[in-house]
Amino acid sequence: MIWFENIDEARQAVMDVVQNPALTHEQQVMQLAGVACKTLPCIEGPYTEEFVKLYEEQMMIEMDHIPYVARYILPDYAKFMKNGSKFLRLDPPKNLYEAVTNLLVMYHNTPSVTHFPVYLGNFGELFEPFCDGLTDDEIRTILRGFMIQLDRTLGDSFVHANLGPEETRAGNIILDLVAELQNAIPNMTLLYDPDITPDSFAEHCISTSLVSANPAFAYDPEYKKAFAPYPYAIASCYNGLPLGGGAFLLHRLELGHAARASKSVDDFFDNVLPHAVEVMAGQMETTIEFIVEKSAFFKSSWLVKEGLIDLDKFVGLFGMVGLAECVDTLMALDGKPDLFGETDDANQMGVRVMDALEALVNRHESKYSPAFGHKFLLHAQVGLGEPGVTPATRIPIGREIPLYDHLRQCALYHHYFQTGVGDIFPFEVTAKKNPGAILDIFKGAFKLGMRYISTYAEDSDLIRVTGYLVKKSEVMAVHDNNEAAINDMSSVAYVTLQEHHTLERKVRSVE
Amino acid sequence: MIKAPINKIIDQSFVDGPGNRTAVFFQGCNYHCAYCHNPETINLCMNCGLCVETCPVHALSIVDGKVVWNEDLCCKCDTCLKTCPHLSSPRVKWMTADEVFERIKRNAPFIKGISTSGGECTLYKPFLIELFGKVKGLGLTALIDSNGSMDFRDNQDLLDACDGVMLDVKSTETEEYCSLIGGDGSGIMDKAIYLASLGKLTEVRTVCSPDFSSEKTVDDVSRSLAEYQNKGDIHYRIISYRHYGVREPYRQTIKEPSPDWMAHLEQTARNNGMIHVTVV
Numbered sequence: 001m002i003w004f005e006n007i008d009e010a011r012q013a014v015m016d017v018v019q020n021p022a023l024t025h026e027q028q029v030m031q032l033a034g035v036a037c038k039t040l041p042c043i044e045g046p047y048t049e050e051f052v053k054l055y056e057e058q059m060m061i062e063m064d065h066i067p068y069v070a071r072y073i074l075p076d077y078a079k080f081m082k083n084g085s086k087f088l089r090l091d092p093p094k095n096l097y098e099a100v101t102n103l104l105v106m107y108h109n110t111p112s113v114t115h116f117p118v119y120l121g122n123f124g125e126l127f128e129p130f131c132d133g134l135t136d137d138e139i140r141t142i143l144r145g146f147m148i149q150l151d152r153t154l155g156d157s158f159v160h161a162n163l164g165p166e167e168t169r170a171g172n173i174i175l176d177l178v179a180e181l182q183n184a185i186p187n188m189t190l191l192y193d194p195d196i197t198p199d200s201f202a203e204h205c206i207s208t209s210l211v212s213a214n215p216a217f218a219y220d221p222e223y224k225k226a227f228a229p230y231p232y233a234i235a236s237c238y239n240g241l242p243l244g245g246g247a248f249l250l251h252r253l254e255l256g257h258a259a260r261a262s263k264s265v266d267d268f269f270d271n272v273l274p275h276a277v278e279v280m281a282g283q284m285e286t287t288i289e290f291i292v293e294k295s296a297f298f299k300s301s302w303l304v305k306e307g308l309i310d311l312d313k314f315v316g317l318f319g320m321v322g323l324a325e326c327v328d329t330l331m332a333l334d335g336k337p338d339l340f341g342e343t344d345d346a347n348q349m350g351v352r353v354m355d356a357l358e359a360l361v362n363r364h365e366s367k368y369s370p371a372f373g374h375k376f377l378l379h380a381q382v383g384l385g386e387p388g389v390t391p392a393t394r395i396p397i398g399r400e401i402p403l404y405d406h407l408r409q410c411a412l413y414h415h416y417f418q419t420g421v422g423d424i425f426p427f428e429v430t431a432k433k434n435p436g437a438i439l440d441i442f443k444g445a446f447k448l449g450m451r452y453i454s455t456y457a458e459d460s461d462l463i464r465v466t467g468y469l470v471k472k473s474e475v476m477a478v479h480d481n482n483e484a485a486i487n488d489m490s491s492v493a494y495v496t497l498q499e500h501h502t503l504e505r506k507v508r509s510v511e
Numbered sequence: 512m513i514k515a516p517i518n519k520i521i522d523q524s525f526v527d528g529p530g531n532r533t534a535v536f537f538q539g540c541n542y543h544c545a546y547c548h549n550p551e552t553i554n555l556c557m558n559c560g561l562c563v564e565t566c567p568v569h570a571l572s573i574v575d576g577k578v579v580w581n582e583d584l585c586c587k588c589d590t591c592l593k594t595c596p597h598l599s600s601p602r603v604k605w606m607t608a609d610e611v612f613e614r615i616k617r618n619a620p621f622i623k624g625i626s627t628s629g630g631e632c633t634l635y636k637p638f639l640i641e642l643f644g645k646v647k648g649l650g651l652t653a654l655i656d657s658n659g660s661m662d663f664r665d666n667q668d669l670l671d672a673c674d675g676v677m678l679d680v681k682s683t684e685t686e687e688y689c690s691l692i693g694g695d696g697s698g699i700m701d702k703a704i705y706l707a708s709l710g711k712l713t714e715v716r717t718v719c720s721p722d723f724s725s726e727k728t729v730d731d732v733s734r735s736l737a738e739y740q741n742k743g744d745i746h747y748r749i750i751s752y753r754h755y756g757v758r759e760p761y762r763q764t765i766k767e768p769s770p771d772w773m774a775h776l777e778q779t780a781r782n783n784g785m786i787h788v789t790v791v
Contacts, residue, residue: 403523404621430525433789436623437531441523444620510525511534 002055002062003038010039022491024484026155030115037066045286050279059257060280063319064113064249067291070298071113071317072235075308076244077121080106087302096130096139100146107154110303112236114488116154119235119246120161120186127170140173144181147174151183157468157489158236161186165193165220167201175208178215182462184469184487188215189234189452191223194443199436206435206442209455213462213469216422216454219446226418230313230371237382237467238452239420242371245313247419248288251280252381253318255353256325256389265330269352274360277318281364281376284316288368315369317419318361319381323350324390324399341395341409350393354416380413380421382466385496391466394423400506403441411449422452424464429457430510437510458507465493465502472503514605515635518552522618528654528677528713529746530623533615535642537630538603542658543693544681546718546765548756552630553598562591562601571601598758608641615646624652626677633661636669643672654713658692659699663706675713675743676706682717683731684724691723700735707736710743719776720752721766729776730783737784746787749776 004010013035017028042048042062054060064071081099084092088109093099103126110117131139150159163171178188190197190205197220205215216238223232223240230242241247258276262268292298292311303309327340327349338346358378366374380392390396393413400406403425410423431438438455445453454464461472470493478485479494497503516538521527527534540553547553558578563571570584571591578601591601615625625646627639632655643653652674659679663670670676680699682688688696706712715732719725729749736745751768773790780788 404618407621433791434525434530436529437525440531440623441621444622447620509523511521511523511527 002052002065003041010035013038022478022482022484024155024486027484027488030488034065037068040066042283043287043290045283045289047279047282048286051283054276054279057257057261059254059261059276061252061254062283062287063251064287067113067249067287068295068297069111069113070246070291070314071249072118072239072241072247073110073112073303073309074119074233074235074241074243074246075106075110075303077103077106077126079244080306080308081126083306085302085306087306093130096127096134096142099127099130100142104146104149107150112158113249114156114158116156116159118158118160118239119233119241120150120159122162122164122191122233123174123188124163124166124168124171127174128168131169136169136173139170140177143170143173144177147177147181147183151181151185152486154185155486155488157184157187157470157487157493159186160235160237161188162191162233163188163205163215164191164201165196167198171201172204175204175215179208179211182212182471184462184471184474184489187237187467187469189218189238190215191220191234192217192442192446193220194446196220199439202439202442203435206438206455207432210427210432210435210438210457211460211462213454213456213460213464216452216464217442217446219451222446222451237420238422239317239379241315241419242313244308244310245315245371246309247317247377248291248314248368249284250317250319250379250381251284252383253277253280253320254322254383254389255320255357256322256329259326259329259333262330262333265333268330268333269356273353273356277357277360277364281318281361284318284376285364285366288316288366292368312369313371315372315419316366316376317379318376319379320357321381321383321392322389323353323393323413324396325388326350326353339399341399341401341406347409347412351412354393354413358416377419378417379419380417384492385499387499391500392421397501397505403508404444407441407445407450408448411445414451415449417451420452420467422454422467423450424454424456424505425508426456426458426460426463426505427508428510429459432457434510463502465489465496466500468493512607512609513635513638513641514607515638516555516603517606517611518600518603518630520611520614522614523621524626527626527628527656528624531621532654533618533622533625534656535611535615535625535627535632537627537632537635538600539634540629540631540658541634541660541694542631542696543598544658544691545693545761546691546720546752546757548753550598550756550758551592551595551600556599556601556603557597559597561596562594565590565594608638608645611642612645615651616649619649619651622651624654624674626654626656628656629658631658631660633657633666633669636666640669640672659702660696662698662702663711664702670706670709670711673711675711677714677716678703678706678712679716679718680728680732682723682725683728687724700731703732704735704739707739707745708742710739712736712739712743712745714746714748716748716750718750718752719768719773721768721772722764723752725768725776726779729779733780733783733785733788740784740786744787745785746789747780747785749773749780749788749790751791 017031084090112118262272324340331338382391518536518538521534524534656677
C-alpha cells in the first residue's frame with residue numbers, strides 16, 4: 001500500500017526504523033519522517049482512486065507522497081553570494097574562506113526530497129572570483145577541507161555540483177581533489193560546450209572521471225537552448241532545471257507494465273497509454289496543488305522570502321522507466337522477435353512510444369509552471385533496481401551493442417527529455433593513457449543528439465550506478481556487515497547492483 | 512580502381528596515435544623484424560591451401576586456385592595463422608579506397624582521424640593518397656604508421672597528402688638495425704629528422720630490450736629530435752619488448768625489459784629535452 005491501513009502497521013514501521021543498526025541517527029530521523037507521512041492517504045483529487053489502482057498494479061509509482069518541500073531546489077547562488085542572507089545572518093563573502101563558510105551554512109538550510117541540497121552551485125563560477133591573489137596550494141588547502149566536509153555531512157549521492165563550461169583555476173583544482181579524495185559526494189557535471197570548453201579542461205574532466213566516475217558531461221548548448229531565457233543547472237542525478245527554480249515532484253510510469261497490460265499494440269497506443277498518462281498527470285496536478293496551496297514550504301521558506309527561488313520556475317516531472325521492456329513486449333504482441341536496441345524496427349517502435357508519450361504528456365495543462373508554458377517535463381527515470389525494469393530509455397545491461405551503434409541508438413531518445421536523461425559507458429583501464437580519445441567519442445555522441453553521458457574505468461572503486469555515484473567497496477562492506485554508512489545510498493545501491501547487474505556493464509575496449 | 516590488401520580495420524583505437532582513430536592495417540611488409548608482433552601481416556598469401564585443411568569451421572576454401580575466406584563462418588580462432596608457414600593470412604580483403612572510406616565515414620563523428628598501419632602501408636602509396644584525400648574531406652586527420660623504410664624526401668606527394676608520420680626507429684646502430692629488420696636499412700635518423708623539421712613527425716617509437724642497444728638508441732633519438740619540437744609536438748613512445756605474438760625462435764631468445772630499466776630510458780629521453788614521452 002502507498003499508506004498504512006491501520007495503526008499497527010505504522011507502529012511496526014516506527015519500530016523497524018528505531019531498531020535498525022544499519023542506519024545513522026540522521027537516516028533514522030529522515031525515515032521516521034517518511035513513516036509519519038505514510039499515516040496519511042494520498043492527496044485526494046479527481047484521479048486519486050484510479051491512480052491508487054494503477055499503483056497497486058505497479059504501473060506507476062508515487063515518489064512524493066505528502067510533500068512538505070519541493071522535490072528538487074536550485075537556489076540562485078549568484079544572488080546569494082552577492083547579497084548574503086538576512087535569514088542566515090551572513091554578509092556577502094569577501095574571500096575564499098568566507099565563501100566556503102557561507103556556502104556550507106547555505107547547504108545546511110537548503111532542503112529537498114532527500115533532506116539534503118540537490119544542487120550546490122557551479123563551483124567554477126562560485127570560487128573563481130575569490131582565487132585572485134591566492135596560490136594554488138592555498139586554494140587547494142581551503143577547497144580540500146570543503147570537499148571533505150561535503151562528503152561527510154551531506155550524506156546522499158544526489159547532492160550535485162556543476163563545473164564549466166569555462167575552464168577555471170578553481171575547477172582544475174577541484175578536479176584534482178575529486179581524483180585524490182575518492183568521494184561519492186558530491187555528484188558532479190561538466191556543462192560542456194565544445195566552442196567554450198577547451199579540450200585540455202575537458203580531458204582533465206575525463207581523466208578524473210576514469211578514476212572517480214565524476215564529473216559527467218552535459219551538452220551545454222542543448223540544455224541552454226531548452227531552458228532559455230532562464231539559466232539552468234544540473235541537479236540531483238542528472239536533472240537539468242532552471243536556476244532559481246526546480247521540480248515540484250516526480251512520478252514514474254512503468255512502460256513495461258503498461259505494455260504487458262495491453263491486449264495488442266493498438267490497445268497500448270489507443271487505450272492503455274493515454275489512460276495511464278491522464279491518471280498520472282491528473283494525480284500529479286492534485287499533489288502539486290497541495291505543495292503550493294497547503295504545504296508551508298512556498299509560503300514560509302527563507303529561500304522564497306529572499307528571492308533565491310521563484311514558484312513560477314518550478315515544474316512537475318513526468319518520469320518514465322523501462323522503454324526496453326515496453327518495446328520488447330509490443331514487438332512480441334506484434335508477433336516479432338525483435339529486441340530493443342538490436343533492430344531498427346524495435347528502435348523505431350521505441351521512437352513511436354516516445355512520440356506518443358510526449359504528445360500525451362503535453363496535452364496536460366497545469367495550473368502552475370508558467371516558465372514552462374504550464375506543461376510537465378518528461379523525465380528519464382532510472383527506478384530503484386526493480387528486477388526486469390531497465391532504467392529510462394537504456395538498453396539493458398548484458399544486451400549492449402557496439403559502442404558507435406549504441407551511442408546512435410541512445411541519441412534517438414535523448415531529445416525527448418528536456419530535464420533528465422543520461423547513459424554510462426565504462427572503459428578499459430588503458431583509456432587513462434588517452435583521455436582525448438574518449439573526448440572524441442563524447443563529441444560525436446553530442447553531435448548526433450545525445451545530451452548527457454558519463455564514464456569510468458573498469459578498475460574504479462567509484463562507479464555510477466544509474467545516475468548517482470557509490471563506492472563499490474563501501475556498498476559491499478555495508479551489506480556484508482549490516483552496518484551504517486554516512487552515504488544513505490551505500491545501502492540502497494546494493495539491490496540495484498544485483499538486480500541490474502551494474503557491475504557487469506559492458507566495458508568498452510580501447511582497440 | 513586501385514585495390515589494396517587489407518588485413519583488418521579497427522573502428523575504435525586509442526593506441527594508434529592521438530585521440531580516437533580508425534586504424535587500417537595493410538597486408539604485406541618489406542621488413543622481416545625478429546620481434547614483429549603480428550608476423551602474419553608480413554607476406555601476401557601464396558594460395559598454398561594448407562590453412563584450408565586445418566580450419567575447424569570450414570570457413571576457408573579454394574576457388575579457382577585461390578584461398579577464399581568466408582567471414583560469416585569464421586570463428587577467429589587463428590588456427591589458419593598458426594598453420595601458415597609463409598607469415599601470411601587468408602583473412603585479407605582486397606578493397607578499393609572507396610570501400611575503406613565507406614567504413615571510415617560511418618565512424619567519422621566519433622574519431623579524430625585515421626591511422627594507416629600494417630604490414631607496411633607505404634607500399635600502397637597511390638591507394639593511400641586516394642584514401643587520404645577522401646578522409647580529409649570529412650575534416651579528419653590522416654596519419655601514416657611506418658616501419659621507416661620509406662624515404663619521404665623522395666615521396667613528397669604522399670607526405671603532402673598526410674597529416675603526419677608515426678615512425679619506428681628500431682635502432683640507431685646501422686648494423687643492429689639491418690639485423691633486426693632482416694634486410695638493408697640505413698639513414699633512419701636522417702629520415703626522422705627530415706619529417707621533424709617539417710613538423711610532420713607525430714610520433715617516434717622504439718621497441719626496447721636489454722638484448723638491443725636500446726639505451727644508445729633512446730639517447731640518440733631524443734637528443735636529435737628535441738630541438739624540432741617547436742615545429743610540432745613529437746610523441747616518443749618507448750615500448751617494452753613483449754613475447755606476446757612474436758614467432759619462434761625469437762620468442763625464446765629476446766629478453767623482456769624490467770619496469771625499472773624502462774623508467775630509466777624514459778628519464779634519458781626527458782633529460783634530453785623530449786616533452787611527450789610515454790612508456791608502454
